[in-house]
Structure formats: C-alpha cells, structure tokens
Amino acid sequence: MDRYEAAFRVNISGWPRYAGFALLPLLWACAPGTQFRDRSPAASPRPVSDLVEQSPTYWALAGEWLLREDSPAEAARAYARAATLADEVELLQRGTQAALAAGDLTLAAELANRWQQQDPAALPPLQIQFTAALTAGDLAAAGRVLVQLVAVHPEGEAEALLDLPAVLAEEVRDRPERLALLDPLAQQYAGWAEFHYADARLALMAGDVDRAQRSVARTRELAPNWYQAQALAAQVQIRQGKTEAGLAQLRAVVRKHGEDQALRLDEARVLLQLGRLEEATQSFEAILKTTPDQPEALYALGLLKMQDGDDAAALDYLSRLAASGNRSMDAYYYLGILERRRGRLQNALQWFSQVSGGSHVIQAQLLIAETLGDLGRMEAGRAHLAQLRERNPSLAPGLYQGEGEWLYRAGMPDQAAAVFTEALNRYPDNRDLRYWRSLAAEQAGNLELAEADLRTLIASKPEDAVVLNALGYFLAVHTDRLQEAEDLVRRALASDPDNPAMLDSLGWVYFRQGDLDAADRYLVQAYEQLTDPEVAAHLGELRWRQGRRGEAREIWRKARAAFPDHPVLRQTMRRYGEE
Numbered sequence: 001m002d003r004y005e006a007a008f009r010v011n012i013s014g015w016p017r018y019a020g021f022a023l024l025p026l027l028w029a030c031a032p033g034t035q036f037r038d039r040s041p042a043a044s045p046r047p048v049s050d051l052v053e054q055s056p057t058y059w060a061l062a063g064e065w066l067l068r069e070d071s072p073a074e075a076a077r078a079y080a081r082a083a084t085l086a087d088e089v090e091l092l093q094r095g096t097q098a099a100l101a102a103g104d105l106t107l108a109a110e111l112a113n114r115w116q117q118q119d120p121a122a123l124p125p126l127q128i129q130f131t132a133a134l135t136a137g138d139l140a141a142a143g144r145v146l147v148q149l150v151a152v153h154p155e156g157e158a159e160a161l162l163d164l165p166a167v168l169a170e171e172v173r174d175r176p177e178r179l180a181l182l183d184p185l186a187q188q189y190a191g192w193a194e195f196h197y198a199d200a201r202l203a204l205m206a207g208d209v210d211r212a213q214r215s216v217a218r219t220r221e222l223a224p225n226w227y228q229a230q231a232l233a234a235q236v237q238i239r240q241g242k243t244e245a246g247l248a249q250l251r252a253v254v255r256k257h258g259e260d261q262a263l264r265l266d267e268a269r270v271l272l273q274l275g276r277l278e279e280a281t282q283s284f285e286a287i288l289k290t291t292p293d294q295p296e297a298l299y300a301l302g303l304l305k306m307q308d309g310d311d312a313a314a315l316d317y318l319s320r321l322a323a324s325g326n327r328s329m330d331a332y333y334y335l336g337i338l339e340r341r342r343g344r345l346q347n348a349l350q351w352f353s354q355v356s357g358g359s360h361v362i363q364a365q366l367l368i369a370e371t372l373g374d375l376g377r378m379e380a381g382r383a384h385l386a387q388l389r390e391r392n393p394s395l396a397p398g399l400y401q402g403e404g405e406w407l408y409r410a411g412m413p414d415q416a417a418a419v420f421t422e423a424l425n426r427y428p429d430n431r432d433l434r435y436w437r438s439l440a441a442e443q444a445g446n447l448e449l450a451e452a453d454l455r456t457l458i459a460s461k462p463e464d465a466v467v468l469n470a471l472g473y474f475l476a477v478h479t480d481r482l483q484e485a486e487d488l489v490r491r492a493l494a495s496d497p498d499n500p501a502m503l504d505s506l507g508w509v510y511f512r513q514g515d516l517d518a519a520d521r522y523l524v525q526a527y528e529q530l531t532d533p534e535v536a537a538h539l540g541e542l543r544w545r546q547g548r549r550g551e552a553r554e555i556w557r558k559a560r561a562a563f564p565d566h567p568v569l570r571q572t573m574r575r576y577g578e579e
Contacts, residue, residue: 077107108132123152134171143184150185161185161194165201170359176206193222193229200232209239227257231266238270247274261287265296277304295326302334314338329358336367345371362395366402373410397427404436413443431457435467438474447478465502468492473505476512485509500530508538516546533559533566541572553578 108128115125126149133142153160164182172178182199189195200215213236219229231253237246247270254267268283281304284297291297302317315338322331336351349371355364365388369381385403389396400423407416420437427433438453454471457464472488475481489505496502507522523539526532536559543552556573563569573579 106132123149126152139178139180140183143181146181147184147188150189157189158192158194161189161192161198164198165205168202169205172202172206174205174207176203176208176211179203179206179208179211191222193219193226196222197226197229197232200236204235204239209236212236212239227253228260228263231263235266235270238274243274261291261294265294268297268300272300280304293320293324293326295321295324298324299327299330302331306334306338311338311342329355329360333358333360333364336364340367340371345375362398362402365399366406369403370406373406397423397430397433400427401432401436404433404440408436408440408443413440416440417444417446417449431461435470438470442474442478450474463491463495465492465495465499469499469502469505473508476505476509482509482513486513498529500526500532500535504530504532504535504538507542511538511542511545516542520546527555531562533563533569537566537569537572541576544576552576 113125113129115122126145130142130145130149133139133145150157150160150164153163168181171181179199179202182202185195186199196215196219200212200219203209203212203215216229216233216236219226220233223229231250234246234250234253237249240246250267250270254263257263264283264287268280268287271277271280271283281301284301284304287294287297288301298317298321302314302321305311305314305317315335318331318335318338322328322335332351332354336348336355339345339351340348349368352364352368352371355361365385369385372378372381372384382403385399389399392399400419404416404419404423407413407419417437417440420433420440423433424430424437434453434457438450438457441447441453442450451471451474454467454474457467458471461467468488469492472485472492475485475488479485486506486509489502489509493499493502493506503522504526507519507526510516510519510522519542523535523542526535527539536555540552540555540559543549543555556569556578559566559569560573570579
C-alpha cells in the first residue's frame, strides 16, 4: 500500500471518508531530524542558486528528503513551495498529507483547497477542508463544503444524503448546535425526502427531538409510502416518551419488511437504548442467524456479554467481529479490555497495539502504557506515550492527560503533577490539564499550586460549576475559609441543584461549620444518590459526631467492602479507630 493511501478510507456505504490523519505513520526510516532552512535568493550571490530555488523539482526533492528525515512539518512547507511554483496535483497531495502528519491542519486545508481547485471531482481535499472547518468551529464553512461533498458523491446525491447519518454521527452526537452543518444542504435539497430523512436521524442523534419530528413529518409528506420513514417516525415517538405506542409501530413495520436488515438493527438499537437488554440480545441474535457476520450485532452482543460477565461468549463474538474486517478497531480494543480483565496481559498488549484508528485509539495507547506498568515496565509505558506525543502532536493533550491520570490513580501524585506541568507548558489554555494538575498537586501536598490552578480556571470561566465546587470543597477540607467555601459551592449548586457531588460538598462545609442538622440534610441526599467512598466517609463521620456510632460503622463497613483502598475512607476510619 502506498504510504499515503491509508489516509483516505471508504466506509461500507461507499462514502469515502478521511480519517485518522494524526496517527498516520509516514513509512520512512526514522533518523535524527535535520533542520531545513528556507534560504532566500539574496543569501547567495551565485545565479545558479537563484535558478535552483525557483525550481519545483528542487523543492519536491527537498520534501521527499525531509520526509525521510522524519520532518513532516518542514516537508509540508517544501511541498507547498514546490506547488506554488508548479501547482501540480501530485505535489499538492503530498504537501497536504505531510501537513496532516505534522498536525498542521491550517496548512493542510490551504493545500487541500488548491488541490480541489485543480481536481474538482476529488473527494479527499474536500474532506480535509471539512475537517479543518469543523476543527476551527466554522460550521457555516463546513456546511458549504458538505454541499460540495454531496454533489460529487460517486453514487449520486440521493445516496450521499442517505449516507449522512453514518458519516456525521460522531460529529453531531449529543451536540445539537452542530446540526447547523445541514443548513446549506436544507437550502439546496428542500424538496428531497432523502435530505429530510437524514436530517431527522441526525437530529435524533444530536438530541433535538423537536427537529427530528418536523423533519420526519416532512419526509412522510414527500414520500408517504416510504416504510423506512414510518419506522423513523416510530423512533421519534419513543424518544418523545410514547414508548409503547412507538415500539408497537416500529415492530409492525419490521414484521412487514423483515428482510430489511437495517430496519431490524434499528429495532435492536431501540430496545438497547430502552434498557430492555434481554429483548435486545434476542433481536441481535436473530440478526446473526440470517447474517452471521453482521458487524453491529457482533459488536453489541460482545459488549452485552462482557457486561453480563460471560467472558467466553464475549470473546467469541468479538473475535468473529475482528475476523470480519468490519469495526476491527472496536473489536481489537474490547478484546484487549477482555484479556486484561482476565489477567492475560501479554494478549491484551497484542490487541491494544493493533488499535491504530477509530474512537478508542487514545484510550488503547494509554492502556498499553498501563498494561506495561502492570507487567513491571512502567518506564517503558511512559516512554511509549512520550513517543506517541512527539509523532502525533494533535493527540498530545489527551495523551498527557491520560498519563497523568494513570500516575495519579497509581498513587504517584508528584509524578502526575510533573506530567501535567510539562503539558501545561505546551498547552497553557487546556482546562482539563489544569484541573487535573490541581487534583494531583493537592494529593502531593502542594496546596498553594492546587488552589492557584482552580482560581485560574474560575477566572477564565467564572460559572464553571465543576470548578466552583472543586474550589469550595478544597477550601472546606484544607482551610478555615468556610464562608467562601459555602458561597462557591452554592454557586455551583445553583446551576445543578441535584448534583450529588455538590450536595456532598455543601454538607461537608456545614459539618465543618458545626451545623450538623444542615450537614445531615445534604449528606443524606448525596449518599442516597451516589455510591462513593468519600461521601460514605463524610456521612459516617457525621453519624459518629451525632452519637450514632453503629450507623457510622455500618456505612463505613459497606463502603470499605466496595472500595477497600480508598485513601479518604481509610483515613477517616483510622481517625476513629475503626480501620
């Protein structure tokens, strides 16, 4: 396979999609990078140099050499220079791919735009422009590119519209604001039933049930006999809370058109979403009887069996999924999870190492590191993550965060804080990294840094309820600034009044203030909603102070059975001589 070919993948519906650019290896021998410097003609008095540096061949060769030297960023600029001089499609392709490998999405989009101008029917440059617009948060621009993508779809516009739910699923899931992507298409395809059908499905994914209702109604106006639209209308009913009526309608359509596998899958998905796991299992198993290698059914059954603790059945389904060649990244990831759970760590490493793309790629790399740590090779695990960060700059923040969380959970808060500090030096505006550093710093005893990080986060986003609660709880635990702690937690609760973690924080503030009745109200609410050892530690301590020591011991005993090593719980019990 050409080293660039893997950048452009084709899904099962026939829509060519660009995927996983940040992880694409450039299959050149790795060697120490050599700094490539752009020299102006004025730097050399020799006319021949002027001529050479005006040659696209010179810059193309420079690009190839820089790729061999593992310098994709410099290679991309060299190719860009070559393409400026020659404007050849191949040069634009190579420059785009080098820019992607370097994580320079802006340059990649610029070159892709020129590539598309040279080859208007090419899908990859449009898809790169689409990705770049989404990354920049420019939904209007992404929508305009989407119109072009639909227009050049090899199987026609109708098929392209029907593919949209699969293509955009991850982009819009639980993000209704991203439905604005479809606005330019709505203008162009207002009279197409296929568009309104796709819009309804995507609206359901995004959680905009009202929009889904309007779009499916319009679909049925334009195509009253389209049974897939009838089935979708039933799913909208279910999401509106009309569960039994919607399910009856959906099942009626399935009975009449049972040969439609997509329809049967919809029924199984709905049952799964409703928590009717036994019925969902039966539906997926029925699909496999007619189509033994159906990937979604294999995937769903694999996870359902893992959840049930039936590891043998899960292994069977996931192995079949891996062998099918569909959803293989998902299969490899969960096979790794399964093997790790069974204590077969070397097998787990083999599966995780095959996850080279998809939604689990970062987590798989983190689990490689953790599994190496479990094998006594923690430094090898950390080196693995460091190498990945350097090769894939766009993934670096997530990899830093994962490593820091791993070290934090492993009881090494000092090292975790150091990782987060290194990351923040590169990404100072990353809120997740700063929040995690505050947790690690607190655990390491660096209370000044922990508080400073939380206050920095609040300064940039004053109504962040999670951070307000975190700072309030921090002050309640580590200081006597209890009024400020109360004010902060109350601000957090104002936006999320039933949040058990925040209820626990306020209860603990009142406990520290000596208001045991108020503490009781909030801590009981938190305990009833959240199975958490820290909440149990707090309520148990309250009960002890109230003289209800038998209740305290029972609360702690149950929590200790579920969380035997939790530090706050153990410290609390130790203070009262109960560990």
